[in-house]
Amino acid sequence: MVANTRGGPKRRGPATRYGADxxxxxxxxxxxxxxxxxxxxxxxxxxxxxxxxIVLTLATIVSLLTPAQAISATAPPIVSVDVSGNVHVPxxxxxxxxxxxxxxxxxxxxxxxxxxxxxxxxxxxxxxAPLIRQRPGGIAITYRVIENPVITKVNFQGNTHVPADxxxxxxxxxxxxVLNTNTMRQDFLKINSYYDRIGYxxxxxxxxxxxxxxxxxxxxxxxxxxGLTITAVNIAGDPVLPAALIRPVLNVKPGVEYSxxxxxxxxxxxxxxxxxxFNLILGGFEGGIDATTVDPKAGTAAVTYDIYVAxxxxxxxxxxxxxxxxxxxxxxxxxxxxxxxxxxxxxDLERLNNTQFFSKVDVNPKPCPDEMQKKDxxxxxxDWVVVEQKTAxxxxxxxxxxxxxxxxxxxxxxxxxxxxxxxxxxxxxxFERGARxxxxxASVTIPYVGNSAKSQRYSFGAxxxxxxxxxxxxxxxxxxxxAATDPTQPVPVTLLPSNNAALLNGVVATxxxxxxxxxxxxxxxxxxxxxxxxxxxxxxxxNSTTVPSPFFFQSSQPNIIIGPTPGPLSNLxxxxxxxGIQASSIANINTGQPYRLNSLSFSLGSIAAATLDDxxxxxxxxxxxxxxxxxxxxxxxxxxxxxxxxxxxxxxxILKDSTFGVHGQxxxxxxxxxxxxxxxxxxxxxxxxxxxYYGTDTVLGQIELRKPVTADRKFSVAVxxxxxxWRVRGAAPLLDPYTNRIIGFxxxxxxxxxxxxxxxxDVPQLGLHxxxxxxxxxxxxxxxxxxxxxSF
Numbered sequence: 001m002v003a004n005t006r007g008g009p010k011r012r013g014p015a016t017r018y019g020a021d022x023x024x025x026x027x028x029x030x031x032x033x034x035x036x037x038x039x040x041x042x043x044x045x046x047x048x049x050x051x052x053x054i055v056l057t058l059a060t061i062v063s064l065l066t067p068a069q070a071i072s073a074t075a076p077p078i079v080s081v082d083v084s085g086n087v088h089v090p091x092x093x094x095x096x097x098x099x100x101x102x103x104x105x106x107x108x109x110x111x112x113x114x115x116x117x118x119x120x121x122x123x124x125x126x127x128x129a130p131l132i133r134q135r136p137g138g139i140a141i142t143y144r145v146i147e148n149p150v151i152t153k154v155n156f157q158g159n160t161h162v163p164a165d166x167x168x169x170x171x172x173x174x175x176x177x178v179l180n181t182n183t184m185r186q187d188f189l190k191i192n193s194y195y196d197r198i199g200y201x202x203x204x205x206x207x208x209x210x211x212x213x214x215x216x217x218x219x220x221x222x223x224x225x226x227g228l229t230i231t232a233v234n235i236a237g238d239p240v241l242p243a244a245l246i247r248p249v250l251n252v253k254p255g256v257e258y259s260x261x262x263x264x265x266x267x268x269x270x271x272x273x274x275x276x277x278f279n280l281i282l283g284g285f286e287g288g289i290d291a292t293t294v295d296p297k298a299g300t301a302a303v304t305y306d307i308y309v310a311x312x313x314x315x316x317x318x319x320x321x322x323x324x325x326x327x328x329x330x331x332x333x334x335x336x337x338x339x340x341x342x343x344x345x346x347x348d349l350e351r352l353n354n355t356q357f358f359s360k361v362d363v364n365p366k367p368c369p370d371e372m373q374k375k376d377x378x379x380x381x382x383d384w385v386v387v388e389q390k391t392a393x394x395x396x397x398x399x400x401x402x403x404x405x406x407x408x409x410x411x412x413x414x415x416x417x418x419x420x421x422x423x424x425x426x427x428x429x430x431f432e433r434g435a436r437x438x439x440x441x442a443s444v445t446i447p448y449v450g451n452s453a454k455s456q457r458y459s460f461g462a463x464x465x466x467x468x469x470x471x472x473x474x475x476x477x478x479x480x481x482x483a484a485t486d487p488t489q490p491v492p493v494t495l496l497p498s499n500n501a502a503l504l505n506g507v508v509a510t511x512x513x514x515x516x517x518x519x520x521x522x523x524x525x526x527x528x529x530x531x532x533x534x535x536x537x538x539x540x541x542x543n544s545t546t547v548p549s550p551f552f553f554q555s556s557q558p559n560i561i562i563g564p565t566p567g568p569l570s571n572l573x574x575x576x577x578x579x580g581i582q583a584s585s586i587a588n589i590n591t592g593q594p595y596r597l598n599s600l601s602f603s604l605g606s607i608a609a610a611t612l613d614d615x616x617x618x619x620x621x622x623x624x625x626x627x628x629x630x631x632x633x634x635x636x637x638x639x640x641x642x643x644x645x646x647x648x649x650x651x652x653x654i655l656k657d658s659t660f661g662v663h664g665q666x667x668x669x670x671x672x673x674x675x676x677x678x679x680x681x682x683x684x685x686x687x688x689x690x691x692x693y694y695g696t697d698t699v700l701g702q703i704e705l706r707k708p709v710t711a712d713r714k715f716s717v718a719v720x721x722x723x724x725x726w727r728v729r730g731a732a733p734l735l736d737p738y739t740n741r742i743i744g745f746x747x748x749x750x751x752x753x754x755x756x757x758x759x760x761x762d763v764p765q766l767g768l769h770x771x772x773x774x775x776x777x778x779x780x781x782x783x784x785x786x787x788x789x790x791s792f
Contacts, residue, residue, distance in 0.1 A: 075105040075106045075107065076105070076106055076134075076138045076139050077102075077103060077104065077105055077106065077137070077138040077139070078100055078101065078102050078103065078104050078105070078106050078138055078139050078140075078141060079102055079135050079137050079138035079139060079140055080102055080135070080140040080141070081095075081098060081100050081101065081102060081140075081141045081142075081143075082141075082142050082143075083095065083098075083142070083143045083144075083145065084131075084142055084143070084144050084145075085128070085144050085145040085146055085147065086123075086145055086147060087147055088147060088150060088178045089121075089123045089124075089145075089147060089178055093121065093123075094118055094121070094143070094145070097114070097117040097118060097120075097121065098114045098117070098118070098143065099113060099114055099117075100114055100141055106132075106138070106139045106141075111130060111132070111141065114143065115127055115130070115143070118143060118145060120182075121180075121182075122180040122181040122182035122183065122184075123145075123147060123148055123178050123179075123180055124145045124146055124147055124148060125146045125147070125148050126146050127143070127144060127145055127146065128144040128145075128146070129144070130142060130143050130144060131144065147178055148178055148179035148180070148181070148213075149178075149179055149213065149214075149215050149218045150176065150177065150178055150179075150218050151173065151174070151175050151176065151177055151178075151179055151218050151219075151220055152175060152217055152218035152219055153175060153217070153218070153219040153220065154168060154171070154173065154174075154175065154219075154220050154221075154222070155219060155220065155221040155222070156168075156221075156222050156224055157221060157222070157223050157224060158209075158223055158224040158225055158226070159224040159226060160226060160257070161198075161226055161257075161259070162194070162195070162198070162224075162226065166194075167191060167194075167222075167224070170187065170190045170191055170194055171187040171190065171191070172186065172187060173187050173220070179213065179220065184211070188206065188208045191207060191208055191222075191224075192206055192207050192208070195207045195226060195227075198259070198260075198261060199259040199260025199261040199262070199263070199264070200226055200227045200258075200259050200260070201260065202288075202289070203227050203228045203258065203289055203294075203301070204225055204227070204228065204296075204299070205296075207224055207225055207226060208222050208223070208224060209223045209224070209225045210222075210223035211223075225299055226257050226259070227257035227258045227259050228257065228258050228289060228294065228299055228300055228301040229255065229256070229257055229258075229298075229299055229300045229301075230252055230253065230254050230255065230256050230257070230258050230300070230301070230302065230303050231254055231293065231300045231301065231302050232254060232293075232302040232303070233247060233250060233252055233253065233254065233302070233303050233304075233305070234290065234302060234303070234304040234305070235247070235304075235305055235307060236304055236305070236306045236307070237284070237286070237305075237306035237307045237308045237377070237378075238307070238308045238309055238311075238376070238378055239307040239308070239309060240280065240309040240339065241273070241274070241278065241280075241309075245273075246270070246273070246305075246307065249266075249269045249270070249272075249273050250266045250269065250270075250305075251265045251266050251269070252266060252303050252305075258288075258289060258301070258303055260288075263287050263288065266287065266305070267282075267285050267287075270282055270285065270307065274309070275342060279341045279342055279343050280309055280310070280339065280340075280341055280342075281309070281310040281340045281341065281342060281380075282307070282308075282309065282310065282378075283308045283309055283310030283311060283340065283377070283378030283379065283380055284306070284307075284308035284310075284373075284376075284377030284378040284379075285305070285306070285307055285308070286305070286306040286377065287303065287304065287305040287306065288303065288304070289301045289302075289303060290302045290303065290304045306377070308376065308377045308378025309339055309340075309378055310339070310340040310365075310378050310380045311337060311338065311339055311340060311376060311378050311379060311380065312334050312335060312336050312337065312338050312340055312380060312382055313336060313368040313372050313376065313379035313380055313381055314336060314368065314372075314381045314382070315329065315332060315334070315335065315336065315381075315382050315384070316381060316382070316383040316384065317329065317384050317386070318383060318384070318385050318386075319385050319386040319387055319388070320386050320388060320422075321388060322388055322419070322421075322422040323357050323358075323386070323388060323419060323422045323424070324422045324423060324424075326451060327357075327419075327422065327423060327424040328352065328384065328386065330424075330448055330456055331348065331351040331352050331355060332348045332351070332352075332384070333347060333348055333351075333528060334348055334382060340365075340380055340382070345363060345382075346613075347610070348363075348384075349361055349363060350609075350612075350613050350614065351609055351610065352384070352386065353614065354608075354609035354612075354614065354615045355419075355424070355609070356389075356391065356418060357386075357388060357389070357391055357418075357419045357424075358386045358387055358388055358389060359387050359388070359389040359764070360386070360387040361384065361385070361386050361387075362384075362385045362386075363382055363383065363384050363385070364382075364383040364385060365380050365381070365382060365383070366380070366381040366383055367379075367380070367381065368380065368381055389764075391417055391418050391419035392415070392416065392417035392419075393414075393415070393416050393417070394414070394415045394416075395412070395413065395414045395415075396411075396412070396413045396414075397411065397412045397413075398410065398411040398412070399411075408434055408435025408436050409434060409435055410432060410433060410434025410435065410437065411432070411433060411434070412430070412431070412432040412433075412439075413430075413431050413432075414428070414429060414430040414431070415427075415428065415429050416428040416429075418445075424447060424448065425444070425445060425446050425447070426443075426444065426445040426447075427443070427444050427445075428441075428442070428443050428444075429441070429442045430442075436469065436470040436471070437467075437468060437469045437470065438466075438467065438468050439467050440465065440466045440467070441463065441464070441465040441466075441467070442463070442464050442465075443461065443462065443463040443464070444461065444462050445459075445460070445461045446459060446460040446461070447459045457524055457525045458522065458523065458524050458525075459521075459522070459523035459524075459525075459531075459533075460520075460521070460522055460523075461520070461521040461523075462518070462519070462520050462521075463518065463519045464517075464518050465515070465516065465517060465518075465519075465539075466514075466515070466516040467514070467515050467516070468512065468513065468514040468515075469512070469513050470510065470511070470512045471510075471511045471512075472508040472509070472510060472511075473495050473508060473509045473511060474495075474497075474503055474504075474508060474509075475493040475494065475495060475503075475504050475507050475508065475509050475547055475551065476493060476494050476495070476496065476497055476501035476502060476503055476504065477491055477492060477493045477494070477501060477502060477504055477551075489550060490550045490551075490552055491550055491551045491552070492551075492552060492553075493507070493509075493547055493551045493552065493553060494553065495509060495553075504551075507547065507548065507551060508547075509545055509546065509547045510544075510545070510546055510547075511543075511544070511545040512542070512543070512544050512545075513541075513542070513543050513676065514540075514541070514542040514594075515539050515540065515541045515542075515597075515676065516539060516540055517537065517538050517539025517540060517597075518537075518538055518539070519535060519536065519537040519538075519539075520535065520536045520537075521533050521534070521535040521536075522534050522535075525607070526604075528607070528610050529606055529607050529610045529611050530604070530605070530606065530607065531604075531605060531606070531607045532602075532603070532604050533601075533602070533603045533604075534600070534601070534602055535600070535601035535602075535603075536598075536599075536600060536601075537597070537598065537599045537600075537601065538596075538597075538598045538636075539596075539597050539598075540594040540595065540596060540597070541589065541594070541595050541597050541674055541676055542589075542592065542593065542594045542595070543589050543590045543591075543592075543675065543676070544590060544591070544592035545590055546592075582731065582732040583696075583728050583729065583730050583731035583732065583746070583747070584672065584729075584730040585669070585671070585672060585673060585696045585728060585729040585730045585731070586672065586673060586674075586675060586678070586696070586728065586731075587639055587641075587672040587673060587674050587675075589674055589675070595638045595639070595674065596636060596637055596638045597631065597637060597638065597639060597674060597677070598631060598635045598636045598637035599629050599630060599631040599635075599637065600629070600630050600631075600635060601627060601628065601629040601630070602627065602628050603625060603626065603627035603628070604625070604626055604627075605623065605624060605625025605626065605627075605647075606622070606623040606624050606625060608623050611623055612651070616769040616770055616789070616790070617706075617713065617716075617760075617762075617769070617770060617790065618651045618659070618661075619651060619653050619659045620651055620652065620653050620659075621651055622648070622649060622650040622651065623647075623648065623649045624647070624648045625645075625646075625647050625648075626644075626645070626646050626647075627644070627645045628642065628643070628644050629642065629643040629644075630642050631671075639671070639672065639673070639674055640671045640672065641669060641670060641671030641672055641673045641677075642669060642670045642671060643667070643668075643669045643673070643677070643679075644667065644668050644669070645665070645666070645667045646665070646666045646667075647663075647664070647665045647666075648663070648664050648665075649661065649662065649663045649664075649792055650662045654705075655707075657707070657708055657713075658705060658706060658707040658708075659705070659706045659707075660703070660704075660705050660706075661702075661703065661704045661705075661706065661792065662702070662703050663700070663701070663702040663703075663704075663791075663792035664700070664701050664702075665698070665699070665700040665701075666698075666699050666700075667679045667697060667698045667699075668696075668697045669696045669697060669729065673696060675694075678694045678695065678696060679694070679695050679696065679697070679698045679726070680692055680693065680694055680695075681693040681695075681698065681700070681724050681726065683783060683785040684785065684787050684791060685700060685702075685722065685724060685791070686722050686724045686752055686753075686754060686778065687720070687722055687754055687756055687758075687774045687776040687783065687785045687791070688722070688752075688753075688754025688755070688756060688776035688777055688778025688779075688780075688782070688783050689752060689754065689778045689780065689783055690783050693724070693726055693750075693752075694726070694728070695726030695727050695728055696727065696728050696729040697726065697727050697729055698724065698725065698726040699724065699725045699726075700722075700723070700724045700725075701722070701723045701724075702720065702721070702722050702723075702791065702792055703720065703721050704718050704719070704720040704721075704791065704792070705718060705719050705720070706718045706760065713762075714761070714762040714764075715759075715760065715761055715762070716759075716760040717757065717758070717759060717760070718757060718758045718759075718760060718774075719755075719756070719757045719758075720755070720756060720757070720758065720774070720776075720791070721753065721754070721755045721756075722753060722754050722755075722776070723751065723752075723753040724751065724752055724753070725749050725750065725751040725752075726749070726750060727746065727747060727748060727749045727750065728746040728747060729747070730747060731745075731746040731747035732747070733745055733747075734746055752778060752779055753778070753779070754776040754777060754778040754779075754783075755776065755777060756774055756775050756776030756777060757774075757775055758772060758773055758774035758775065759772075759773045760772055760790075761773075769788075769789065770788070770789050770790050771786075771787075771788060772785075772786065772787040772788070772789065772790065772791065773785075773786055774786075774787075774791070
């Protein structure tokens with residue numbers, strides 16, 4: 001994700017051409033002197049050439065001491081000019097550069113200049129002194145040349161990486177031509193330039209180290225030195241990884257000729273080593289020949305690689321107009337000076353996405369400013385680019401539902417913002433009022449208290465609430481005749497339907513439940529992934545179930561847990577625990593009087609935003625939490641009980657884009673619990689059933705396979721299985737009030753399971769994540785459940 005900050009590997013230091021002249025052009029080894037040294041042709045004629053040279057030199061000195069007017073007045077004219085010794089080079093080619101012409105006065109300086117121009121043609125190994133002979137009427141000049149051999153073959157030695165055919169194709173010199181030193185010199189330049197282009201630049205004065213010409217056969221051999229031979233590989237910079245782990249993956253090794261191509265391969269190899277094996281990012285890489293170790297004679301040198309792991313130099317935030325910078329920065333674990341890892345960048349990306357403040361989050365790594373790069377070539381600027389989205393929602397609505405199961409006329413209004421004024425704090429308000437229910441609730445959350453590093457370890461939340469519900473239930477009686485309707489006689493009734501009981505028309509039981517109080521939570525982040533919380537809850541609870549006079553409840557009724565009609569007794573035989581069970585674990589508060597329910601809670605668990613890649617639709621990660629709630633008279637409560645919950649989830653990415661999730665939960669309690677605090681299972685947990693199941697102790701296991709259908713993962717399908725168990729601790733067998741027959745054992749564990757499939761929709765336009773529709777088959781038949789958010 002983070003590339004080399006300079007766009008690729010660098011050479012170590014300036015590109016120095018060792019042994020080059022001031023102009024940077026490599027001096028050529030090919031010269032007249034070498035040709036004389038390497039060919040026996042010229043050795044046999046050396047004495048003659050030296051004598052001719054001496055004669056020509058003396059003539060030149062005399063001419064320089066003679067005034068020009070004297071020369072022109074006394075010098076004889078030239079009567080002829082010709083050339084001898086050329087076998088393959090046309091005479092016309094030579095005569096084109098000769099300045100001495102018949103009819104001109106003889107001038108030794110002109111002859112000397114002609115010799116230089118003839119040699120400059122490049123076809124000749126050397127020249128003998130010209131023959132200057134007296135003829136009737138003037139001077140005859142004959143220039144004598146010694147041709148280079150005709151090339152019969154071109155050989156290369158020492159080229160291990162570049163084929164001979166490639167080198168030969170670069171040259172204008174070819175078989176069948178007279179060797180031309182000018183052409184050969186240009187060929188050397190082309191060969192050197194080619195080696196420079198393929199990564200051997202800056203190592204040698206010339207990659208052609210010697211030229212050998214066989215004058216007998218005409219074979220030409222070029223000795224090639226492609227690069228300096230590596231004697232050692234040094235690792236420097238800030239590699240973090242030890243050199244013993246780095247050297248084995250490199251292509252440069254002692255005994256190998258160095259080239260930039262090898263260095264480029266090493267750059268790729270280092271990227272793979274750092275990213276794939278160690279989850280690190282290569283921030284800077286400079287490498288090449290160490291100039292202080294070059295041995296030109298031996299053709300060797302050491303290689304030094306300066307390797308820098310990527311470290312955060314600066315963190316920039318762009319794109320935010322509402323959300324304050326500090327709100328974003330506190331989500332970022334990668335801070336200046338820290339080593340950048342792919343996993344670290346991904347986790348920070350997930351944290352920002354999980355805030356739900358932004359519709360899009362990207363990170364653009366950039367090179368640090370030059371002054372920072374000089375201190376740390378691995379320095380990287382992490383530029384976080386965010387696109388904000390609406391975080392506030394307001395709602396208003398009204399409705400009506402009639403009949404014994406309805407709520408009557410009701411209206412609702414609410415407001416919620418999880419990024420209040422860009423501070424990252426949350427606030428919400430909900431008010432609902434109907435003929436049979438009311439909800440009033442206001443809450444505030446401060447996930448990070450203060451601005452200092454110490455204070456930001458803490459979080460705070462508070463909720464004030466006042467809720468109430470009223471439900472109506474049909475009643476039954478065994479009284480017959482006028483006794484059932486005589487207003488002067490007490491009539492026993494029950495909520496339990498039976499073959500022995502008759503429904504009383506026009507008579508219903510009224511069940512009400514009210515609660516009002518406040519809850520506070522203070523949390524502390526123990527680490528980036530672990531959160532501890534302490535909570536305080538203080539509330540008044542009131543329960544009442546009554547029937548109009550002269551009717552009265554017989555037996556132990558109505559210590560029931562109220563719920564929507566047909567409600568608590570509709571499937572009593574399934575042992576839901578929703579009837580007025582006689583149990584030491586359930587406190588009887590069905591008196592209409594308020595009871596004080598105070599409790600302290602402690603929890604320790606995973607921070608989902610840090611352990612899941614997506615808190616709404618996770619594909620990988622896990623959460624584990626444990627909570628304990630204690631209510632005791634010592635803190636002003638009318639109850640004495642404890643409740644413990646252990647919950648764990650794990651998500652595995654499988655196939656190409658699917659997710660397999662596992663969820664387990666265990667809940668247990670001690671003491672006498674008010675009915676409103678019992679644990680429950682609804683169709684959000686056991687999706688194949690439409691009833692609510694109550695217990696003092698429960699277990700739940702769920703598995704689910706989720707597969708996206710669309711590329712944006714906003715529509716997916718799922719298959720699942722649920723299994724739940726519950727019991728009411730210490731409960732006596734449940735009796736039919738008319739027959740005293742046992743109809744249930746709520747004190748025993750009961751289990752239900754289901755299997756099914758579901759559809760998942762994301763509607764970000766409405767601020768909704770995962771609208772869930774599940775179709776499940778349970779023991780009692782099929783059921784369709786709806787929900788907001790994943791089941792776990």
